[in-house]
Amino acid sequence: MGLSVKDVVQLPIFETAKVKTGKNMLNETFVERITVIELPVENFVKKNEMVLSTGIGCEDDPILLKQFVKDVIDSGASVLAFSIGRYIHRIPEQVIQLAKYHDFIIVEIPWETRFGDILEIVLHKINEEKKGERQQGEVVRQELINCVLHGKGLQDIANAIYKYCQIPVAITDHSRIIRASCHFDHKILKIFYGDGRGQMQQIPQTHILFNEHPLYHYIEEYRIEGQMYLYLSILNNEKKQGSLFFQLKDRGQLTTFVMTVFDHALTACALYFVKENAVEMTEIRLKENFILSLAKNNTEVNDRLISKAQLLGYDLRRPYICILGEAQEKKDDISSMPSLQSMNYYVQKEITSAGKLLHRRTMTTFEEGEFIIFLEADHHPYMETANQFLDIIERRLYDLLSGVVLSWGIATHKDGQYVFHESYQEAKTALDIGKKQKGLGERTFFSDTKINRLLxxxxxxxxxxxxxxxxxxxxxxxxxxxxxxxxxxxxxxxxxxxxxxxxxxxxxxxxxxxxxxxxxxxxxxxxxxxxxxxxxxxxxxxxxxxxxxx
The missing domain is CATH 1.10.10.2840 (PucR C-terminal helix-turn-helix domain)
Incomplete structure (x- = not known):
C-alpha cells in the first residue's frame, strides 16, 4: 500500500514527461514526499522522496551532474525529475548509465511545466494516499484488537497480518514455542534459537533505521540462510511475552502502512498474552486497585502501607507528581472511540515507555476513562518534568488513538501523611478548572489556578x-x-x-x-x-x- 512512482507519472501533469530510466521499478518504488533541490544535495533529501531539479550549476559540467545524480541516489530518493530546456537540454549518457546501474528512476519534464503545479498536485495525491492509509490502519487496528477482545486466538492475528501485508509471519511465546504462523518456515526459528544448523547473521541496527516510523528502533534484522528476517519482542509491563518474526523479500516491503500493521500486531499480541496470563492479570488488578485506593481515599502513608506497596513493586517513600488525565472523543472526528480496555492498554504502554525513557518510576491506574499517574519527581521544577513526560506520551498516543483528545490536570508532590490523596485532589481540581476555562485537550497545573480557586x-x-x-x-x-x-x-x-x-x-x-x-x-x-x-x-x-x- 502506498503511492507508487507509476501512480505519480500517470497524473495528467506528467502527460508530456518521459521516463528515461527505471521503468521496471515504477510499481515497486514509492513516493512519500516531494521536494525541489539543486546543488548541493548533502542531507536535504530523504528516503522515498521525489526530487525535482533544473540542473542549474551543472549545465556545462556532465561530471558534476553525474555526481549530483549519484548523491540523490545515495540519499534513498524514489525518483529524480529534471526540467529539460533551460539549463539541461539532454541528460548525458553517463548519467543515464549510472541510473540504470542502480535501477533508479529518472524522468524528463518539459521546461514549460511549472514545479509549483507539480508540487501542488503530487502533494495532494500524497495526502490522499496517507489519509487512506490512516483509515486502513484504523481498520487493521480494530480487527487485530477484536481478535483478542472477541475470544479469537493468535492464529487469527497471524492470518490478519498476512492478509494486509502479504509477509510471512510467526508468533512465539516467552518459552520460544511457536503459537501461530502464516506461510512461515518453522525451520528458520530452530536456527534462530540455536536448535538447528544454518548460517545466521544479525544486521547492525544503524543499517536498518532508514524510516522515520518509531517502531524501527525496536526492530532486529537477521540474515538466515540468505533470507531477510525481522524480529520484534512482544512486551507488556516491560516483561517479554513472546516474539514476532517476519520474512521479507527486501526492505522495500517495509512501507509506512506495513510498519503500522506491525505496530498494531505487537499491541494485539501483547493484549492476547495479558488476557491469557491470569496470574499477571490478577497482579495488574491488584496494582491498579492499590493506586486507585491510594489516590481516592484519605489513606495514611505509614510503614504498613509502604511495606504493602513494596510487595507490588512500588516505593512510596519517594516524591511523586500527580497527573490526572481524561480521554474524550473528538466531536469533529469520524473515527470511533476505542474501547476502554484497548485504550487503557495503549496508555499504560506509553506511560511505561516514557517513564523508562526518563528513568523515572511511575504508578498508574485507570477508572472509566480517567488516568491517574504518579510520576517520580526530583529537584527539577514539577511543570518541566510533567511537560516532558506528557510530550513523550502524547506524541505516540495521538497517532494510535486518533479519535481521542486528552486533557490533563497536574499537581506537585505534597508533604504530610496523606500526600497521595491530597495531590490527587489538587490534580482533579486543576483538570476540572482547565476544562472549564481552556476547553478540552489542555494541560492545567494546580499552581496556576489560584485566581480560579479564589473565585x-x-x-x-x-x-x-x-x-x-x-x-x-x-x-x-x-x-x-x-x-x-x-x-x-x-x-x-x-x-x-x-x-x-x-x-x-x-x-x-x-x-x-x-x-x-x-x-x-x-x-x-x-x-x-x-x-x-x-x-x-x-x-x-x-x-x-x-x-x-x-
Whole structure:
C-alpha cells in the first residue's frame, strides 16, 4: 500500500514527461514526499522522496551532474525529475548509465511545466494516499484488537497480518514455542534459537533505521540462510511475552502502512498474552486497585502501607507528581472511540515507555476513562518534568488513538501523611478548572489556578451569588430572547482592555454596531463601562458566572 512512482507519472501533469530510466521499478518504488533541490544535495533529501531539479550549476559540467545524480541516489530518493530546456537540454549518457546501474528512476519534464503545479498536485495525491492509509490502519487496528477482545486466538492475528501485508509471519511465546504462523518456515526459528544448523547473521541496527516510523528502533534484522528476517519482542509491563518474526523479500516491503500493521500486531499480541496470563492479570488488578485506593481515599502513608506497596513493586517513600488525565472523543472526528480496555492498554504502554525513557518510576491506574499517574519527581521544577513526560506520551498516543483528545490536570508532590490523596485532589481540581476555562485537550497545573480557586471559593457565598445574578440576569435574558451575544461581546471587550477597534475586529463587527451593543450592556445592567468600579463588578460577575455555568 502506498503511492507508487507509476501512480505519480500517470497524473495528467506528467502527460508530456518521459521516463528515461527505471521503468521496471515504477510499481515497486514509492513516493512519500516531494521536494525541489539543486546543488548541493548533502542531507536535504530523504528516503522515498521525489526530487525535482533544473540542473542549474551543472549545465556545462556532465561530471558534476553525474555526481549530483549519484548523491540523490545515495540519499534513498524514489525518483529524480529534471526540467529539460533551460539549463539541461539532454541528460548525458553517463548519467543515464549510472541510473540504470542502480535501477533508479529518472524522468524528463518539459521546461514549460511549472514545479509549483507539480508540487501542488503530487502533494495532494500524497495526502490522499496517507489519509487512506490512516483509515486502513484504523481498520487493521480494530480487527487485530477484536481478535483478542472477541475470544479469537493468535492464529487469527497471524492470518490478519498476512492478509494486509502479504509477509510471512510467526508468533512465539516467552518459552520460544511457536503459537501461530502464516506461510512461515518453522525451520528458520530452530536456527534462530540455536536448535538447528544454518548460517545466521544479525544486521547492525544503524543499517536498518532508514524510516522515520518509531517502531524501527525496536526492530532486529537477521540474515538466515540468505533470507531477510525481522524480529520484534512482544512486551507488556516491560516483561517479554513472546516474539514476532517476519520474512521479507527486501526492505522495500517495509512501507509506512506495513510498519503500522506491525505496530498494531505487537499491541494485539501483547493484549492476547495479558488476557491469557491470569496470574499477571490478577497482579495488574491488584496494582491498579492499590493506586486507585491510594489516590481516592484519605489513606495514611505509614510503614504498613509502604511495606504493602513494596510487595507490588512500588516505593512510596519517594516524591511523586500527580497527573490526572481524561480521554474524550473528538466531536469533529469520524473515527470511533476505542474501547476502554484497548485504550487503557495503549496508555499504560506509553506511560511505561516514557517513564523508562526518563528513568523515572511511575504508578498508574485507570477508572472509566480517567488516568491517574504518579510520576517520580526530583529537584527539577514539577511543570518541566510533567511537560516532558506528557510530550513523550502524547506524541505516540495521538497517532494510535486518533479519535481521542486528552486533557490533563497536574499537581506537585505534597508533604504530610496523606500526600497521595491530597495531590490527587489538587490534580482533579486543576483538570476540572482547565476544562472549564481552556476547553478540552489542555494541560492545567494546580499552581496556576489560584485566581480560579479564589473565585470558586467566594462563589459559594449566597450574597455574592445574588449579586452576580442581579448583575447579569438582564443580559442573560436579553441574549436568550433576542438570540444575541452581549455577554460574549463584553468578554472580548474586556479582553482587549476596552479597545473598541481591536474588539470590533475580533468580533468581525462594524465599529458602530459594537458601540450599539456596549450601550445596550450599560442600559441593561445600569453600569458604566468607563467607571472602574462598575467595570470590575461586571468582569467579576461574568467570571463567576462562567465558572459556575460549565
Amino acid at each position: 470558586m471559593a467566594i462563589s459559594n457565598e449566597d450574597e455574592i451569588a445574588n449579586i452576580v445574578k442581579d448583575t447579569l440576569q438582564p443580559l442573560i435574558e436579553y441574549d436568550r430572547k433576542r438570540q444575541t451575544d452581549l455577554l460574549y461581546t463584553f468578554m472580548i471587550y474586556n479582553k482587549y482592555k476596552g479597545n473598541v477597534s481591536q474588539t470590533a475586529r475580533a468580533l468581525n463587527l462594524h465599529r458602530q454596531s459594537l458601540l450599539h451593543r456596549l450601550r445596550n450592556i450599560e442600559s441593561l445592567t445600569q453600569l458604566s463601562l468607563v467607571n472602574s468600579d462598575d467595570l470590575f463588578l461586571l468582569e467579576l460577575s461574568v467570571r463567576l458566572w462562567m465558572l459556575k455555568k460549565i
